[in-house]
Amino acid sequence: MTDAVPQARPRSKWPRRLRVTAWCLVVLLVVVASAAGLVVTWTVRHSFPTTDGELAVPGLQAPVEVLRDQYGVPQVYADNSHDLFLAQGYTHAQDRFWEMDIRRHITAGRLAELFGESQVATDSTVRTMGWRRVAEQEYGMLSASTRDYLQAYADGVNAYLAEHTGSKLSAEYAILGLLTPGYTPEKWTPVDSVAWLKAMAWDLSSTITSQSRHAMLSASLPADTVARLFPEYDFSRWEPSVRADPNATVPQSAGRDEKADIAAAVTDVADAASSLDAVLGPRGKGIGSNAWVVSGKLTASGKPLLANDPHLGPQMPSIWYQMGLHCRSIGKDCPFDVSGFTFSGMPGVIIGHNRDISWGLTNLDPAVVDLYLERVSDGTYEYDGARRPLETRQEVIEVAGGEPRTITVRSTGHGPLMSDVMDRLKSVGTQGREPGVEPGEYAVALKWTALQPSRTVDAVFGLATAHDWNSFREAASLFAAPSQNMLYADRAGHIGFQVPGVIPIRKQGDGRFPVPGWTSASEWSGYIPFEKLPSALDPASGYFVNANNAVTDPSYPYLLTKDWGDGNRSQRITDLIKQGGKLDAAAMQRIQLDTRNGNAANLTPYLLKSTVEGDTAKAQDLLRGWDYTQPADSAPAAYFNAVWRNLLQLMFLDKLTNAAPKVDVDGGGQWFEVVRSLLERPDDDFWHNSGRGVNGRDAMLSTAMNDANKELRERLGDDPAAWKWGDLHQLTVQNKTLGTGPAPIQWLLNRGPDGVAGGPATVNATGWNAKKTYDVNWVPSMRMVVDLADPDASRWINLTGASGHAFADHYDDQLPLWRRGETTAWPFSRQAVEAAAKQHLTLKPA
Template sequence: MPANKSGPVPRKKGRRGRLVAITVALLLVAGVGLGAFWGVSTARASFPQTTGSLKLPGLSNPVDVVRDANGIPQIYADTDEDLFRAQGYVQAQDRFWEMDVRRHMTAGRLSEMFGKSQVKTDSFLRTLGWHRVAQQEYDTKLSPGTKKYLQAYSAGVNAYLKDHEGSELSLEYAALNLENDYKPEQWTPVDSVAWLKAMAWDLRGNMQQEIDRSLMTSRFTPEQIAELYPAYPYKRNRPIVDGGTVDPAGKEFTPKKSSGATAPAGAPGAIGGVQAQLSALSKTLGEVPALLGPNGNGIGSNSWVVSGAHTTTGKPLLANDPHLAPQMPSLWYQMGLHCRTTGPKCGYDVSGFTFSGMPGVIIGHNKDISWGMTNLGADVTDLYLEKLSANGYLYDGKQRPFTTRKETIKVAGGESRTITVRATANGPIVSDRDHELGDVGKNAPVGNAAPDRGDGYAVSLRWTALDPGRSMDAVFELNRAADWTSFRKAAEHFEVPSQNLIYADTKGNIGYQAPGRIPVRGKGDGHFDGTYPAPGWDPRYQWKGSIPQNALPYEYNPERGYIVTANQAVTDEKYPYLITKDWGYGSRSQRINDLIQSKIKDGGKVSTDDMQTFQKDNSSEIARLLTPYLMKIDIKDPYVREAQQLLEGWDFTQEPDSAAAAYFNAVWRNTLQLAFGDKMPKELRVKGECLTVRPADETGPADENDKYVRECGERAGDTAQPDGGDRWYEVVRNILDDPGNAWWKTEDRPGSPGDKNRDQLLAHAMKDARYELTSKLGKNIDNWSWGRLHQLFLNNQTLGTDGPGILQGLFNRGPWNLGGGEAAVDATGWNAAGGYKVTWVPSMRMVVNLADLDKSRWINLTGASGHAYHAHYSDQTDKWAKGELLGWAFSEQAVKKNGKDTLTLSP
């Protein structure tokens, strides 16, 4: 399905002239033609001081910042406020440009930095009001202690800004200042809180699926749509929690100690034949920056924990690798926050992965516990169709007035724009930001009692993140948690985004908690389950509160001795509350379950090395399923048969040098396009690469020097929705033994008769894949490799995503030829609708050893620094690509032993 563009500033043609000017500015700053010395000194101006001493006003006592050989800082302080003040200062040293762009994005103020091309994006983000909600959280919800820490963090950032400007902050500012005379303003606590809204947006659940299903109704029957969104395979892929019950009276969840098979759930259905034409909203959503990754496109994460009964250390081992959009610098920033003496004045001794711009540690461990996160995937959004009049909207048979506000968008180099944001009781009217949405729903009824729709419908958004919450409190509570009880208490406040939280402690306990504010929906006309847009005028479709916290699933020391979360179903279909109808389908999670089980059977033990090896497992489930069918097809064409033979004896692993993996994934991509993509409604089509490449003479194998011609007709040029993720594994699995199924039959197209059954379509896909890879990798299959197709590029998410190549070359790095693949444990994702380029990755990896925290391991995608040309800009990437991990020192003794530079911050 269509992927959101990664990064805070999407590619737009209107930016090109501006970027040319910025390029010229950067070349001048870099000293091109003006002498090498001045260029080097300018590039180095923003590099942080990491040794000696600096003054940091507001500290009560000196703070030490110890950096290791990779530039990863560990901070030592005597009070909480000193600790977070120093964290703000140090993160600003390394990553302020990234922080500044992020806060402009979350506030809908990108136009202030990048001009009129960002007005549409800012308008949509102002309509959602992330920064407004963050302000409400800060004013009314957060604890006094959290506010104190946010204020200290902001003071540290601002102390750095006071003494640095322009190129001293980052090379990007040198260009932006020449072009725009831009000056960053003071950091505020709300800037930090608002980042949680960006997290929640990218992890919001099934909004895109909700739109897509509605668009499909223009061409497919409800039964066909159900075939494209099959039920979760409970019998084959284990949920996170093995059973359990919720007491109807106390609303409290009780885990089940033993596992058992369950029956598959029924397929989702439509509410009254919804057929809203939501293509404009889909397009608008696609233009909103996705900082974490392409939402709704298979993005996920892995985490698992194994109890000491099954480990070589005798204590738990915990692994985590969130799958997010690749970017430069990485979304994560590694850091340790240590109180020299823990007590009432200073309560933190924690290390892990942080977000630049936010105090505390998001994922990691303290001296007592460790925790990891994966996206729970809860359905926390609903689209409502609204019937509007000039003065309001219809609800329960009556007209109600809008809630309105004005938003002024300042535009660098242009005039300010003012928009009016309208909202109903369901939420902001997102269709106001795109005139095409005025006709949404005009051609079809919604619900069983739709009012007159002569003027069409508007679309509003109900989303849990638009209600103020306490997730920022939860971050600090997790950092301080000392046991299972305090961990679960912290989880209660982690409302948005809803994440799977796994747990281990140094005493040997393991656990899992599903937190989050997850809505309870009204029944509507009997089938309101969040899978389709709902009629906003009908009170039967309103939310009825949230799932009680005590009723959310959890496990503590389960009998099997391990817990796996990888975006699969949380619990079985007997759970009384609806969490979502759109789980991940469990391909990765079941593979991890199988790897652990194979290791511990017959009394075997899991080591830290094993945990690291599991993270790099690149076995392809769909290859294991489909390849036997491909090998049975009698291919007469020797040119295609040569490629088919690559699959003989293949073990289904996707190493970078594997020709078989390259060919199979090309066959898979072409199979999806032929069987499903060509049949999608035009509203679901997105521009992508041409699939089929033929020799110019169409007579057979071409000579090396022959010209190859791309077929860019309607079929190849307008690639459509199938992204190749494990939902499509399930779709194909369900029809694979039905060779005459209608999905296998294709319509006629120029140069090729329609395929009449499974084997004809698979043969067709194998032929198309052979010619596609001939175009991309050459005629000689001995030169084919998966890594040459499946490449990672790390792009600076602002000045590195568009414009002249020389500009991109200043900030971007790559490519790296990668193994792994879509829905593999080593989830280097790619979208089959658009090509083989890596679109999301394990953004970091960690393995925590609860027996000896100093023997834990971690790696980041890029490096500690956000400064181009700094030694730590991308120094971890080569190791990351090979699956290597760095040692992770935690104790003060180990940190000092591994320390390379020490900076003292003094009052």
Template sequence: MRRLLRVIILSGIVFAALLLVVAGTGVFVVRHSIPGYGGTVELTGLDADVEVVRDGNGIPQIYADKPGDLFAAQGYVHAQDRFFEMDFRRHVTSGRLAELFGKDALETDKFVRTLGWRRVAEQELGLLTPSTRQYLEDYARGVNAYLSTHAGSGLSLEYAVLSLKDLGGSDYRPEPWTAADSLAWLKAMAWDLGGNMDDEITRTKLAAKYPVSNIESLYPDYPYDRNEPIIATAAVTKGGTFTTATPVDEEARRGMLTKDLLKSLDTVDKVAKGLPELLGRGDGIGSNAWVVSGDHTTTGKPLLANDPHLGATMPGVWTQVGLHCNNVGTNCPYDVSGFSFSGLPGVVIGHNGSISWGFTNLNPDVMDLYLEKFSGPDAVVYDNKVRALSKREETFKVAGQDNEEKITVRESRHGPIISDVGDDERETGELAATRLKSTEAYGVALQWTALTPGRTADALFAINRAQNWKEFRAAASLFEVPSQNLVYADREGHIGYQAPGRVPIRNVGDGDWPVPGWDARYRWTGYVPFEAMPTEADPDDGVIVTANQAVVPETYPYHLTDDWDYGYRSQQILDRIRAAGKLDANAMASIQLDTKNRNAEVLVPYLLQVQINDEFDRQGQDTLRNWDFTQPADSAPAAYFNVVWRNLLELTFRDQLPESAWPDGGSRWFEVMRKLIMQPNSTWWDNLNTTQRESRDDILREALVNARSEITTKMAREPSNWQWGRLHKLTLTNQTLGKSGIGAVDKLFNRGPYELGGGSSLVDATSWNAAEDYTVTSAPSMRMVVDLSDFDKSRWINLTGISGHAFSSNYTDQTELWARGETLPWAFTRGAVEAKREHTQTFTKPEN
């Protein structure tokens, strides 16, 4: 269930926003919230003055004597630029959207409250080090200083729109920011980046109709023979530490794998005999990150690249910042620059004066669904005993209505009973009851690592301070959720990889299917020790590539997940690096823009073999001849192939799969089709809606012909006028008021469309959903290349801009550059920052 950031807009808000536009209450309201970046600001609690230097893109570089002053100023700056986004996020994470947007948001609120993100965040505060807690409080102090002098339309245009209708309310004033508000956003990111709950639910629905063997054919094994894992060899020593050494006892290793395989088969057998299992996994958000040693560079020092692929929102998910102690040392150890989240202090991805790091999603299976057998409304059965459920009441204020609404949240030992509030989860329990011939639906509980309080916030500050590989790994050991692939490089020439995170060890099963919560054998027995998590330092070949592919080979004894990306992006990056010779920052950036479609490379030879008699239809097929399989925005063959691909998936699977499981066209479907294309008489090719039996070539021919008709209707009759970017467009959409459906209102907050190249599961990952249309759904949310020989030669770019204010000059000032594949110089040293200075703002202590 990815409904959590879904925009909920009532018609009343839309109408009010339209009035704002039509009435033109004018330029003042529209521009009232745009902050000035100069002058002097009093900020309570400072030890000394703080200077904020901004360049023409509004990117702030903050200079202070003490860490507390740095983070207080960062809080103020984030509030200046993006407070509405921060306020919206905290309403999401605390299950309070209905307070702003009315009853239509209540379902989302109930689900979030049932999970208890905010409750967990509040519990985490007590686990953090005193310094981390203080930094969070300092940051909140800075945010609240801005709130003390700004309100309503002076904070953001969105508040002006809300104030015109009695929903968010004309008297709405944001409450003070707190440390827990910052921590709660980490839960939202953990939700978005972790677990396979959706896959389990889909598997269950499909298992009610299909045998498990049919389901598994849609989830191919990872192709280790073609697409390399991040670490080529992997084992755990008798002492419990990870090693890349090849295991000596091959017979023992094979015996272990056989045992594990049998255990997996036993679990699948239990599923096939009655449990309502889930099936279906769409390719989600991902990322690219890689690092090369000095052996591969023109400078003899490492280069590190990263481009996280996230939802394309307005404003973008990242904001750029530099945090600099005037005198770096024990008392003030921060000199760091990079990308952060508004609402969270520090830098999430970037570099300091000694090291650089990047993230991609490890995506281990850290969520399990447990079917709970109720014994009355207040208890469940576990280990042959009746166990009481814990219960709590949640109350919701709803804009536009006087009465509050309430729910009772029930929790088992495994976690919250999510079937009480989620339609998909409730259906999962009902399907389970049907298959197990039960007269009562099972409840469905979610066990998830992020619902256990942890110390990820400590890890972020420790990474910002780390000066070498040892300190970086020590910081990573605190990073619990969401589990990420961390790539590393330092100025001494070292490179590395570390997988941190809390990954469960299951007593029985592998987490792919829901399990009986009443059976104690399916419990989690602990977590993979950090010492045993995959890691590598200074590999012999001097290259580490992470792009959500398999992390380790099958020799690794712990189960991380079966839901890897299938490695088409990672292998293309590896191939480009190996063919490149010596790399510089520009060459690294060019790899980020690679648009080769390795799926097309497999399928086009089969498409060209199909006999098409009609000359008009054959013109489309002919565009694929001599194609180099790249997908720039102006490519005609790319346009035609992707229309064929969408039609091919529709013709092959939609007659046999429910709508919720229709192919999205990502890397899993690349691999499914790669195998299926070699089975010309598979039952998947047969169209159940016709009387005849179709084969592979029948469906390929129909896809080619249908695509010719579709692209002609959508674009042009002549293939020379086809362009992929005219179909594949990105509209940056405001998460709240940007989906009104009224053009004048949408134009206030949204930007685009932008015609793009790239595509799903390509290195330039401008993803689209083949179950819907060709619209870009996620994209590289930023791009960076860090040059460890000279940080000032590094490059960066944001998807949108620094500002969240719709008519600020920095709202989308980086987007056109991003769309063209260009980047900005990344000034780090004081001299480089001074050379780009355009605005200066000074924070000072109040005189009293």
């Protein structure tokens, strides 16, 4: 046996010294990468707060306990109100200070101090409206007890800040240090807390968007065409939330033909406003909420159940923070025993329950904004034939990495001139805007109830301590802005519905069009008295439902809005309540997760009658026998929504883009109704697309089906049965500031994408914009079901988690549950809280 001959290794073409150098570089890179990983890990974990054991906190008068469950949700126990809210501020700062700091910079118009030139437009918009200035005025109006709570809260935040700086506060500060070296957060103040309600009022208002749409389309399309694009609310199909007095006299609004030479000016205002939307998330008619309450006669327990899921733009961390605030002994000095969803940066509970009552909120979106076209010249504006001086003030915007920017804010008696926000908007035109109007310089002023100081923060604490319907309404009477629908239940068995808010009474107009500012004929004559706002207790039906549908029927004697959301969600919830037998908490959750698409039920029969061939016919077969539900794994839902998107592009986008480029054909509930009404008019002009050579409804539907089939085969493969709605309908939960940066930072701070169920105008409302992509742009930001028979049996879920610290255990631990439609236990009694507690932190006076 011969020995094997060793094979010679091929000689490297690199010289030996170069090979050694290369290997050294490789080893060095590995070491650097490992070190970098360790640095990143240390930086991220460095900010994780202490949540077990004991901590000394300056300002406390007695020890406070903070018990956290397996999801890190804190329940706070104190002997007095001062300590309770000081501990709430400390706890919020532990988990969410970066978010709090960003929020106060938003509301003060100071984002450019952190992020530079890119945020000057946003800051200019906020400074022009003067959110911080209004909040400062509001603070002085609040009750002495509320001011004490706000100060205690601020003291708690500042106690945490005193011992935590830079990356020890949050990993985001380490990243920010690379962009804006030397930044150190200022101390928290009570006004920082008050101001956040202005951002929420903005986020929940669609009026600027709506008035802009009306003005732009009216400028270039016939009146009957515009009417078809904005159909009236169909009271014959959808129940209102509250029935009004059938004998009431309904005043008729005078209205005006606001033709559109004003469109350009209003479009400029909408452009300025959009810079703020980029920070706060999507805003408009499509965004809303679900809430309903059922009385004991409809429940298995004989006691009420209340469900709520507000719809907002997704963000990391979630806008909500779950928390319980408990006085160990309830009395005058400490009247709180409440649990629910809070805003980090604000004391109190916004939505939730106490030991006696529960409440939920949906967006009313009333007509509380008017855009006034003003005749401005030489520092004055015209009003009833006279010239009045503009009010002016200077605002200096500090810019990280750049020179400060000074803007001049001008205001008329109606409000700030929003058309001054950007340099290019300083003069919106020199042409006469209406027949008989002389040429001159024009501007657009914003009149908005949220810019009038109010006592809404007092209402937050009043709700927390309310014990019956009367005390609940007393608290609600202080809730000025944002105007909401409030649903109520108590342990005595009552259910109620109350609209609060400051809502104007107009001399003319209905809030859908801009109005002339040069005449007193367009003024507000007052506000709807609280006792006249829609309110009802214990209806014969045994339920109240609101999903941004009409609150009242047409007999209600005051104008709330002419621009209600559609009634698809509310009617579906109502139908499921009626069909549900004796309801329990699990049944309420099933309703929250319902994904039936009412639009599909209307349109699909027409699609099945359409003539298509080949591959499209195989896709069409997906719709046969479909139940119109939209789970994430649904092939029919994927195809239907692709057909819907392509149909909207064929019908509207070309026509409306030419008429008004900024009009957003988003495909939500409004467009469900537009298309539904056109289905019975097969030769309507909207069924014609000259560019594609399509004429008539049937041809249009067939073309949309072909286009959708082609799109999905390219995106999802050639087998229609394997298509999944969730492969198109993806949710990414993004940090709204740094989460838009380089890929490594996105990986650190953002979560997703993941496929989700639902769609716009389904009960499980996960919105998407048909003009853009199928990606999710608004969601149920939380879900809750309160069981008044046993509060400890209530259920809740947050979109993300309690923590704002990336890679902390509770940063996103609720997101998978939320996505699957699951909820977690919501302990309330001390016994239940202790049983669920995984961590026990005692805060002691320093």
